[in-house]
Amino acid sequence: MRADIITIGDEILIGQIVDTNAAFLGKALNKIGVEVRQIRSISDDKTAILEVFSEAQNNVDLVVMTGGLGPTKDDITKHTLCQYFDDSLVFCPEVMTHIEMLFSKYVKAPVNDLNRSQAMLPSTCKQFFNHHGTAMGMWMRKENTVFVSLPGVPFEMKYLVGEYLIPEIKKTFSLPVLVNKTMMTYGLGESIIAEKISDWEHALPPHIKLAYLPNLGRVRLRLSAKGSNQVKLLNEIDLLFNALYPIIGENIKGFESEEPIEQQIGNALISKGYTLATGESCTGGTLASLFTKNAGASAYFKGSVVSYATEIKQTVLGVSKDLLAKHTVVSEPVALAMAKGVLQQTAADVAVATTGNFGPTKGEADAEIGTVCIAIITPKQEFVETFCFGKHRERNLQKTINKALELLHGILVR
Amino acid sequence: MRADIITIGDEILIGQIVDTNAAFLGKALNKIGVEVRQIRSISDDKTAILEVFSEAQNNVDLVVMTGGLGPTKDDITKHTLCQYFDDSLVFCPEVMTHIEMLFSKYVKAPVNDLNRSQAMLPSTCKQFFNHHGTAMGMWMRKENTVFVSLPGVPFEMKYLVGEYLIPEIKKTFSLPVLVNKTMMTYGLGESIIAEKISDWEHALPPHIKLAYLPNLGRVRLRLSAKGSNQVKLLNEIDLLFNALYPIIGENIKGFESEEPIEQQIGNALISKGYTLATGESCTGGTLASLFTKNAGASAYFKGSVVSYATEIKQTVLGVSKDLLAKHTVVSEPVALAMAKGVLQQTAADVAVATTGNFGPTKGEADAEIGTVCIAIITPKQEFVETFCFGKHRERNLQKTINKALELLHGILVR
Numbered sequence: 001m002r003a004d005i006i007t008i009g010d011e012i013l014i015g016q017i018v019d020t021n022a023a024f025l026g027k028a029l030n031k032i033g034v035e036v037r038q039i040r041s042i043s044d045d046k047t048a049i050l051e052v053f054s055e056a057q058n059n060v061d062l063v064v065m066t067g068g069l070g071p072t073k074d075d076i077t078k079h080t081l082c083q084y085f086d087d088s089l090v091f092c093p094e095v096m097t098h099i100e101m102l103f104s105k106y107v108k109a110p111v112n113d114l115n116r117s118q119a120m121l122p123s124t125c126k127q128f129f130n131h132h133g134t135a136m137g138m139w140m141r142k143e144n145t146v147f148v149s150l151p152g153v154p155f156e157m158k159y160l161v162g163e164y165l166i167p168e169i170k171k172t173f174s175l176p177v178l179v180n181k182t183m184m185t186y187g188l189g190e191s192i193i194a195e196k197i198s199d200w201e202h203a204l205p206p207h208i209k210l211a212y213l214p215n216l217g218r219v220r221l222r223l224s225a226k227g228s229n230q231v232k233l234l235n236e237i238d239l240l241f242n243a244l245y246p247i248i249g250e251n252i253k254g255f256e257s258e259e260p261i262e263q264q265i266g267n268a269l270i271s272k273g274y275t276l277a278t279g280e281s282c283t284g285g286t287l288a289s290l291f292t293k294n295a296g297a298s299a300y301f302k303g304s305v306v307s308y309a310t311e312i313k314q315t316v317l318g319v320s321k322d323l324l325a326k327h328t329v330v331s332e333p334v335a336l337a338m339a340k341g342v343l344q345q346t347a348a349d350v351a352v353a354t355t356g357n358f359g360p361t362k363g364e365a366d367a368e369i370g371t372v373c374i375a376i377i378t379p380k381q382e383f384v385e386t387f388c389f390g391k392h393r394e395r396n397l398q399k400t401i402n403k404a405l406e407l408l409h410g411i412l413v414r
Numbered sequence: 415m416r417a418d419i420i421t422i423g424d425e426i427l428i429g430q431i432v433d434t435n436a437a438f439l440g441k442a443l444n445k446i447g448v449e450v451r452q453i454r455s456i457s458d459d460k461t462a463i464l465e466v467f468s469e470a471q472n473n474v475d476l477v478v479m480t481g482g483l484g485p486t487k488d489d490i491t492k493h494t495l496c497q498y499f500d501d502s503l504v505f506c507p508e509v510m511t512h513i514e515m516l517f518s519k520y521v522k523a524p525v526n527d528l529n530r531s532q533a534m535l536p537s538t539c540k541q542f543f544n545h546h547g548t549a550m551g552m553w554m555r556k557e558n559t560v561f562v563s564l565p566g567v568p569f570e571m572k573y574l575v576g577e578y579l580i581p582e583i584k585k586t587f588s589l590p591v592l593v594n595k596t597m598m599t600y601g602l603g604e605s606i607i608a609e610k611i612s613d614w615e616h617a618l619p620p621h622i623k624l625a626y627l628p629n630l631g632r633v634r635l636r637l638s639a640k641g642s643n644q645v646k647l648l649n650e651i652d653l654l655f656n657a658l659y660p661i662i663g664e665n666i667k668g669f670e671s672e673e674p675i676e677q678q679i680g681n682a683l684i685s686k687g688y689t690l691a692t693g694e695s696c697t698g699g700t701l702a703s704l705f706t707k708n709a710g711a712s713a714y715f716k717g718s719v720v721s722y723a724t725e726i727k728q729t730v731l732g733v734s735k736d737l738l739a740k741h742t743v744v745s746e747p748v749a750l751a752m753a754k755g756v757l758q759q760t761a762a763d764v765a766v767a768t769t770g771n772f773g774p775t776k777g778e779a780d781a782e783i784g785t786v787c788i789a790i791i792t793p794k795q796e797f798v799e800t801f802c803f804g805k806h807r808e809r810n811l812q813k814t815i816n817k818a819l820e821l822l823h824g825i826l827v828r
Binding site for chain 2: 009010011012013014015016017018019020022023024025026027028030036037038039040041042043044048052070071072073074107109112113114115153155180182189190191192194195201209210211212213214215222224256275278280283284285286287288289291292293295297298301302303304305306307308309311312315316345346347359360361392393394395397
């Protein structure tokens, strides 16, 4: 059972948007055992779309496409489907009723002709009713290939995938089992890990594949297995991963199929009855935003003081002028003092503080670009360390976030 | 001059990572007038890669691929290139010297055999020397098509694109001119705009194309023009966009080809001599992180108090217990009091404060899910408004951020 994902839109090809729909669809299909052969992003252009349809026809069992279903002139997917299937658009009164309801509820304008055209659908399609928007999903079969068209708005697409597409695929096709599990490691480079685990890697059975996914201070190891029995495959993978602990155990920080590291930290805080606050200079609120993105963060996250200007470190966090003068703003004593100030201001139990210079120019402290101090205080310990990450602002932010989460995880979870 | 972008890696197909490389390459190629025909993401699989090479051969002038150049067993791009070009790998001593230098400088481990294999390159390739990593870029020509292979690590790929790929393309091909410009509008739906501007849209000349890019409360309008004279095309596009002001002028908030909205706000603050601080409850530091991501934010951004827990609103921001009891935590008086507290704590000139309930459950305030109050105080005015965004946490965050930026822009820039 193989599928192609097609995302339609010039905005993807000219790099105006990053295509997150393809990643979502890839994950959703992989999870139920559909192997994605390829992802293709193409232009809002009838010829281009028809060519890709023909290439996929009978080469894959399923084509899932997103985009080009809006009400405006540049949206041509529906017309192209009609041409490919030799079909025509028909008016669907129940869709029109739904569009009118949406407009009366959310839009301060009457339904116009463009919106009305959203109620026209190919006569032979199976409809995926989109309760969250005006563009319906469509399922159409030609010979051995099913073509599915979904709106490009991520939220509406995701709804239709969960509600209709996945159940419909399960009903229509007989699916093999694909299992992926990804181990997170921090602190070793890709080639170092590969050398350490090379005996283990060479002994992998042929139906299990290993991939290395390196990214700024962490390397993820993914095992993918294909077979017929999910429980058996999962057991096999678990046994294989277990065999890595004696080799690189110190660097293993859980699995990606579990929660992301900030949620693991959150769970550890809840189980210990601790609350968390952050004092952020160079990370500028990014740590706080990562924690608060997750529903349920209010159970442990108290708040943050983003002391971007040096004076805020003094006025809000109570870092003394003498300390700043003596050690400069990017220093371990200042990072620790910031963490203490955060604990005092928020009455949290655990604090993380960051101060550093991400570049591109040297700051007032004259610290080398890439120098970052991270301090962590818990009821049981105080920790502070200085890192030299490099010259590039964007990477320095990501590396600091990764390192702060790794350190917090190490202190709270291990 | 047409190009295909190929990104190689199972991690893309199973949705483990979002492919940002393709978007970066699309933007870079489009900027110099290369039309991207398609983006294809395929498996780390020799047959799949060779098939895509054959399909691109002589159908496009250029194929740019990323990924599969790492030192480990799952990286097969180099071997596949050799097979397709009937070439073989040769040892490059200057690459080896560079790898040894990188290891002695950054890695606490000796160079191993896997790293050494990174110094083996196809004998006929033109090398793009990667000063930031061990995987070199490669440029190889077969008949009428150039194949370029770049590492998948975004930072290294970006370096090679700017330093080698773009200059080499300009030297090798004669390029047409492509011009894109995107207008930002806030506050009107896609179909409403389309109806209002339909006369204008129908009168567009054939070499200029319009696209609507809707996203949670804002719609971007993109004009793309193709021709030979950049100045002439830009003038044409500007004249066309100017004609939209009498129709939807109130909703236009600048252009995307300029800085993003938060940078426009930053510039307005600097020119007025104002500083900014944020008081964030529901947005949890995301507003602060958006401003501080940009180099130069320290010229106007003072800091933020993320008062995620209600008590922090009292203890740090000085919101009175009575006010909270009387109006509840998600209310306009509390949002205003938070903004005032932020001004007091940070001595900034302008403050934005957010308080709301993003869901998925009702909070302690019993505010409907999706209710958000945004307050803005400047030296000249106080502003506060309540919004009802919807039921979905992730979208509520994005809508609140978009709305807060739109409001700040409206107050400071217009």
